[in-house]
Each structure stands twice: as C-alpha cells, then as structure tokens.
Amino acid sequence: MIKKISGTAFVILALILVYAPIILLAFYSFTEATQIGAIPGFSMKNYSTLIHSEELMDMIKGTLVLAFGCAVIATILGTLGALGAFYSKKYVETGMNMLNQVPVVNADVVTGFSVCILLIAVFGMEKESFFPLVIGHIVLCAPFVYLSVVPRLKQMDSSLYEAALDLGASPSVALKKIVLPQIAPGIISGFALAVTLSLDDYFITSYTKPATFDTISTYVVNATKGSQTDIKTALWALSTIIFVIVVIAVVIMNIGGRSGKENEKDF
Amino acid sequence: MKAFHLNRKQLGIPYAVFLICFVLAPLIVIIHYAFTDASGAVSLANLKAFFTSPNTIGTLVYSISIAVVTTLVCLLIGYPLAYILARSKMKKKYTIVLMFVMPMWINFTLRITALKEILTVIEGNLAFHPFLNTIIGMTYDFLPFMILPMYTTLINLDRSLEEASRDLGAGEFQTFLKVTLPLSFPGIVSGVMMVFLPSMTNYVVLDMLYNSTYIMGSLIGSYFSAYDWHGGSMIALVLLVIILAFTLISGRFEEDEKDRKGGALL
Structure with a gap:
C-alpha cells in the first residue's frame, strides 16, 4: 500500500x-x-502584440510553410524510397537502409554542418536561395518517413496485390488501390513526424537559413538574448x-x- | 511482367539519388576537409590540433560530462517512472504516458524559455550555477525520450518470467535485479542512445541558460563562423565516430535481443 x-x-x-x-x-x-x-x-497585451507584430506573424507563417512544404516533399521521397527499396534486390535495400539511418542517428549539428559545407563551401550556393534550408529539412525528415513506411510494407498481405493483377488490374492501378491503402497509416504518421521534426529543428536551420529568415526556434533563441521585453x-x-x-x-x-x-x- | 518489376524498383530511384547527394556526399566532403589543410594538401594537422589543443580536449571532456550526468539523471527519474506506469493497474495509464510525452511537441526553445524564467525566480542569477542549470535544462528537454522506450520494453516484458522467479523463491527485490532489470536492458540502451548523443551537442540549452562554456555542438559552430571548414570538419568527424561507436554498440544489443527472441520461439 x-x-x-x-x-x-x-x-x-x-x-x-x-x-x-x-x-x-x-x-x-x-x-x-x-x-x-x-x-x-x-x-491580453501579449496576444495583441503577437497578432499585430508583422515580424512575429511572418516568422510563424514562414516556419509553418517550411515545415509543411518540406514534410510533403519528404513524405513523397521517403514513401517512394521505401517502396523502391522493398521491391529491390537485397543489397540495394540494405544500402538504402544504411544511408537512411545516417541522418537518424547523426547529431543534427553534424547534419546541418555537413549539408551546409557541401552546398555552400563546395558548390558555392547562396543561403538566400532557401535551397540549403529546404534540403537540410528534407534530409532531417525523409528518413523518418521511410522508417515509418517500411514496417507497413513488411506487414502487407502480398497476395492481395497478386490477386488484383490476376483480376486484370494494371500494376500501377494495383499499386494505387491495393498497396497504397495498406501503407497509408505509415505514410500519415511519417508525415506527422516530419512536420514535428521540422517545426522543432534549430540546428539545421541555423546552419542553412538565409540571414533574414527565422523559424520559431531561431527567433526564440535570438529573442532571449535581445532586450525587447514586449x-x-x-x-x-x-x-x-x-x-x-x-x-x-x-x-x-x-x-x-x-x-x-x-x-x-x-x- | 519483367518490365514492370523494373518499374516498381524505379520508384526508389529519386530517394536513392537524394540520399547519395545529400547524405553520402556531405559525409565524404567532411572526411575530405578533415584530412586536408587550407591549401588542399593531405594533412593530419587538424587531427593533431584536435587532440593536442587543451581547448578542444577540454570541450570534449565537458560535453561528455554533461552527457553522462544528464543521462544518469534521466535514467534515475525515467526508469522508476516507466516502471511504475508499466506496472500500474490503472485503466488510463496510457494517457499518463502521453502526458509525459506531450511536451515533446512544444518547440524546445519555448520550453527552455519557460524553464529559464522559473529558474531565474528560484536562483536569482543563472550565471552562478551554469553546470547545474545545464543539467536541469537537458533533463527537462530529453526526459520523454528516455521514458518512452523503457516504458515500451517494460510493458511488453514477459511477466511469467518474473512470476517464475518469485515461485522459485526469489524476493521481490532480487527478482527485479536479476530478471526485470536485465530484460528491460534493450529499452535502457535505446533511451540512453536518445539522450546521451543530443546532450553532447545541444548547445542551445547552454546558450539560453547563460552557460558560456563550449560543448561539441558550439565548437563546430565557432569554426564555422570563422570559415575554418577544415577544423570544423574534424570536430564533426570526431562526433561522427562517437555516434558510430554508440550505434554499433546498441545495434549489438538489439541483435542479442533478436537472438533471444528467436531462441525463445524454438
């Protein structure tokens, strides 16, 4: 007791x-x-400041657009990747699994630094183009989509797909009507995870973002150092x-x- | 049929190309930069600089000590919580687990802001206890990552083994020590993985709580802002090696686990 x-x-x-x-x-x-x-x-002063400050609203909108945009791309890439790997030869699948695992276990600081050094130091790209930022966020998110789709593919009842083909469905129709619905829960949770990861990210953003762009994370960190109490x-x-x-x-x-x-x- | 098989595989090509361009290539670039000097000649100067400079070694030691203490604190709080929740007969215990996980979905910089305000009220000046505050901040940030895998392992654990141990005369504490704890080890390992590595690099927590000491994460940043790609790459490489070592060790535990499960099936 x-x-x-x-x-x-x-x-x-x-x-x-x-x-x-x-x-x-x-x-x-x-x-x-x-x-x-x-x-x-x-x-309610804080809430009215929040709503009326253009800077804050732009920052929030930017964060959301970035998160949802990158999550959509990451979900498409990751899902297609999982499908491709699942139907490929063993060594291709193993290779993709291994590469996919790198950003998952890697520290975000190292991921951000490495993407930045490749695109900016080697290829001389401008951060202002938003390209490094978007790539960085997709590198962060897509592996988790891949990881949440793979188990669904493994659980899938493959005889349904064969049955659809036997009944005259074309492979692409069978893929759309049979495979996709079965892995949909994995795709959805992968997408949700991708949005959360992108929203929460500080490190990759800080390495790849244009100077004038801020997400909630980078904005908050700067604001705590600043002296603007409102x-x-x-x-x-x-x-x-x-x-x-x-x-x-x-x-x-x-x-x-x-x-x-x-x-x-x-x- | 043959043409189609090729088709299904081709679905993976965009992602495979993406992985090669933006995961594999950056790694190669980092290794290349780490072992070359500013003129592009192959050199071990960066490696030597890392292991001889008291600055970088000090940072490594400080990062590891923060990570070790954070992990221990998270374990000491998280394991009992996971254990109590997994064993509780409450109907809605899943809701409570969810309550511990929920803060994870609030941006971590905002959570640390909240923590900072409270700590400021309690301590007055945060600058007096930088190490302590960092540990509190990291624990606050990473505790959910520790609870979740341990809870999952404990809830899926085969209770009959514990009952057998009790039937064979072991006491409650002895059963916990010899049966439950070893069986929940995989959960502990993945929890430790999820806390140890981020707390070595999450310099934002230190930053926001006015701890100006460098950890590995901020060290990369300092080379980065000085445009020293070579030195920065070496730090990144050292971190990568540490991460790789951890992953291999925890992978071994997972395989052990699989073997055991396979054995149990036979």
Whole structure:
C-alpha cells in the first residue's frame, strides 16, 4: 500500500515538475508582467502584440510553410524510397537502409554542418536561395518517413496485390488501390513526424537559413538574448497557444483512436 | 511482367539519388576537409590540433560530462517512472504516458524559455550555477525520450518470467535485479542512445541558460563562423565516430535481443 502511494506520488510530482514551467508561463502570458514572480494584473497585451507584430506573424507563417512544404516533399521521397527499396534486390535495400539511418542517428549539428559545407563551401550556393534550408529539412525528415513506411510494407498481405493483377488490374492501378491503402497509416504518421521534426529543428536551420529568415526556434533563441521585453513576453503567448494546440490535438487523437490498447502495442 | 518489376524498383530511384547527394556526399566532403589543410594538401594537422589543443580536449571532456550526468539523471527519474506506469493497474495509464510525452511537441526553445524564467525566480542569477542549470535544462528537454522506450520494453516484458522467479523463491527485490532489470536492458540502451548523443551537442540549452562554456555542438559552430571548414570538419568527424561507436554498440544489443527472441520461439 505504502509502495503504491509513494509510486503515485512520484508520478504526480514528476508531472508537476514537467508542467509547472509551461503552465506558469501560460498564466503570466495573460498579464502585463515582464518576468515571473511579480504580482500581475490581467491583460491580453501579449496576444495583441503577437497578432499585430508583422515580424512575429511572418516568422510563424514562414516556419509553418517550411515545415509543411518540406514534410510533403519528404513524405513523397521517403514513401517512394521505401517502396523502391522493398521491391529491390537485397543489397540495394540494405544500402538504402544504411544511408537512411545516417541522418537518424547523426547529431543534427553534424547534419546541418555537413549539408551546409557541401552546398555552400563546395558548390558555392547562396543561403538566400532557401535551397540549403529546404534540403537540410528534407534530409532531417525523409528518413523518418521511410522508417515509418517500411514496417507497413513488411506487414502487407502480398497476395492481395497478386490477386488484383490476376483480376486484370494494371500494376500501377494495383499499386494505387491495393498497396497504397495498406501503407497509408505509415505514410500519415511519417508525415506527422516530419512536420514535428521540422517545426522543432534549430540546428539545421541555423546552419542553412538565409540571414533574414527565422523559424520559431531561431527567433526564440535570438529573442532571449535581445532586450525587447514586449517581444519576449509575446513569445510567452505563442508558447501558450502552441501548448493549447498540442493538448487539443492529443485529446482528439485519443478520442479518435479509441483503441488505446492497440496503440500501446504499436509503440 | 519483367518490365514492370523494373518499374516498381524505379520508384526508389529519386530517394536513392537524394540520399547519395545529400547524405553520402556531405559525409565524404567532411572526411575530405578533415584530412586536408587550407591549401588542399593531405594533412593530419587538424587531427593533431584536435587532440593536442587543451581547448578542444577540454570541450570534449565537458560535453561528455554533461552527457553522462544528464543521462544518469534521466535514467534515475525515467526508469522508476516507466516502471511504475508499466506496472500500474490503472485503466488510463496510457494517457499518463502521453502526458509525459506531450511536451515533446512544444518547440524546445519555448520550453527552455519557460524553464529559464522559473529558474531565474528560484536562483536569482543563472550565471552562478551554469553546470547545474545545464543539467536541469537537458533533463527537462530529453526526459520523454528516455521514458518512452523503457516504458515500451517494460510493458511488453514477459511477466511469467518474473512470476517464475518469485515461485522459485526469489524476493521481490532480487527478482527485479536479476530478471526485470536485465530484460528491460534493450529499452535502457535505446533511451540512453536518445539522450546521451543530443546532450553532447545541444548547445542551445547552454546558450539560453547563460552557460558560456563550449560543448561539441558550439565548437563546430565557432569554426564555422570563422570559415575554418577544415577544423570544423574534424570536430564533426570526431562526433561522427562517437555516434558510430554508440550505434554499433546498441545495434549489438538489439541483435542479442533478436537472438533471444528467436531462441525463445524454438
């Protein structure tokens, strides 16, 4: 009994420690306080600064466009790659698996540095072209799409595909109507992962981005060094909005995928 | 039919080309730069410079100590959490696991900002405890990555082995030490992998918490801003070797695991 209670207490304490900073910041984002600890008065000032600041809105839009754009390209590339590798000879598949694994295990700093050194130092490309940034983000994301599609291909019932061919479907129709639906969950979770990875990235972005472009990560890091308190506290509002979006998304996902038990096994 | 088989394989060509251009080629470029000097001649000067300069060696040691302490703290907090949650009879325990993972989806710079504000209130001036703050920051950032793989291993663990151990007379603690802990080792290894390597290079956490000491990540950046591609490549290469070593070691554990599972099936 004591063991059970102390176990529960430990879990609750850990949850409090994890959420205290986020929730405290969310609380203070609705006040005029410029630092935590002061006794605040209620205000929506931070939210209006956030919405009316062109610089902040552009930065957020840029981050989202980059994340979704790169995730789309990464999903197409990664899915096609997984399909190709799956139907190729063993040594081709092994080679692709190995190369695909490099960005996964590699430190983001090294990935960013290496992409940057290839495109900028060797090929003399301009960062202002956004090409290095987009390539960097695809290198970061595509391997994870590949990794989430491969298991689905392996689980796939290959006799369905053969049956479709026997019944007269052309190979491309069979691929579209039989294979694609079976690997769709892998493609979707790969896409979601790609978006999250790109949104969260700091290192690859900082090595490859044009000087005037910022994502949320690079912007926040610069803002914490700067002395503009209204920007600093507007970021608290942004953090709160993201937190709420994440909570809503998780709740929807949980209700949508009622089969929590199955999910558990999937992990 | 034959023509088509060629077709299906061809789907992989764009990605294969992409991997060769932007994953393999950069690696080759890094190795090339690491072992040449500014004039392009082959040289071991960068290698020698790395291992003789007190600056770089100091950075390596500091990075490793931050990574070791962060990993230990994450293990000490994460393992009991994963264990308690995996063994809990609660119906909705999956929701609680999700709650520990959820912060992962909030941009880490924003999470560290939140942590920084709290630490500033508690400590007054962050500059007094740079090492401690860094460890707190890294732990805050990476704890979910530690909990998740350990939880997965523990929840899928064959409970009958524990019951057998108890039936054969082992105590609760002895069963944990001799049965549960070794069986959950693969989860520990992948958790350690996911925490150790990033905490060697995530210099943003140090940056944001006013720790001005360099770690391996910031060291690459300092060469980069000085346009010293050769020195920077050497640092990147050293990191790559460390990562490779880690991957090989953890790969071995995974294979052991597979063998064991195969053995169990027989």
